[in-house]
Amino acid sequence: MASSDTGGVQPMQIAGRIVRERERLIGMTDEERAWRKQWLNDQKLSHNEPRHVPELEKQLTNPIRRFYRAPLDKLCDILSPALGFRRAYAIRFWTGKAALALGFLYATTYYFKYNRNDWTRKGGWRVISSRTATRPGDPDFPRLSDRTKPSDYADRGFKKATI
Template sequence: MASDTGGVKPMPIAGRMVRERERLVGMTNEERAWRKQWLQDQILSPNEPRRVPELERELMNPIRRAYRKPLDVIFNALKPTIGERRAQIARYVTGKVFISLFVIYATTYYFKYNANDWTRKGGWRVLVSRKRVVPGDPEYPKLSDRQVPADYASRGFKNSPI
């Protein structure tokens, strides 16, 4: 696994002057000049950050490029109309919405059509708690919906049309 620092222990380049309390204690003229230069170095030029398509193509595997392609095409066409920053935000949000919808639909489908009943071994078994009955309810002394021992663990067998 490659590290971000290439195996070299990271160190902060801001030094002790990054904390306001340290600056208030007192700075030498050399430290003031160094701090001034450091603050100027933090200002990015107007053309940064630079986007290098060849680097992005190299870093993204073919599968990722394939599933990103449809939204990239749509939002690259929208860039002149809505602006680059808004197109990036809209593309990000749209991708997350599609992924969330896919997960919700897949989960719903799985639970709807892969129930754990008497016809199969697999699937998620969904157990529902029985209704709470407290003193004062019309059904108060009701202990259970199950009357005979065969009602327990039937997994829908008693209700099957066979």
Template sequence: MASNTGGVKPMTITGRMVRERERLLGMTAEERAWRAQWLKDQELAPNEPRHVPEYWKERLNPIRRFYRAPLDLVEKALKPVVGTNWAFAVRFWTGKIALSAFAIYATAYYFKYNQNDWTRKGGWRVIHSRKAVFPGDEGYPNYPQRQSPADYAARGFKQSPI
């Protein structure tokens, strides 16, 4: 099993003062100064976070860079207009919506053109329920009239135009 710390025992840089109860118990002047410095160190400089293009080029393999390129161009064009965060959000959600729409269309296409009928072994067998009919409604009782055993499991053979 791989270690997240490279075999070195992990340690926290926050110390015991990370918990509010510990701070409320009382802090020495040295701990108070250390805590103030630690909080100050958590603030980012005005030029952070830095974007290093070489890092992102090395991080993403060529295939991933290829399929990310169209939305990266959209994000790059939107950054000056709406800002970095909104440009990233538009890029992120555009990709998710496009993939979801593709999945929905692909599923609908598959179910429409690859139904399981008498002409093939494979495909999904889609079974439609009968419409609910109550006493007093037209067509009551609503059950199929089968004349012979060949009517069962016909899978559309009798409705075939052949």
């Protein structure tokens, strides 16, 4: 049996039939108009909402997530009095994204630099460079290939090895 957000009870529709535009176009009584106006006004948040309740956030947030968010949350708390919460949060958000992107860039660079596919190993990325293009009018135009012998193909760096 699947659980539901309402515990098996049908949710109550507080907007009524007037929530649909076609229903409003059919016609509304003065009582429905007043109710609709009040309902729309009730949808507006007050100036001090949404409220930040630290105890509730602590209850709803995973301890591991609180741990890895702590340094940037502290940065946000330090910058908020000077810059305002929105700017401080934007700096917090983009600092985290930039750190992740930089870490990904470093990890990718490290992997490609130290895990190349050559004759000594089976795995790793195989990086193949194309030969330079020659066009009519270039001094070495009819150059076909730099590889002259069959052993030059699929070398994978074996001929350059110093063993």
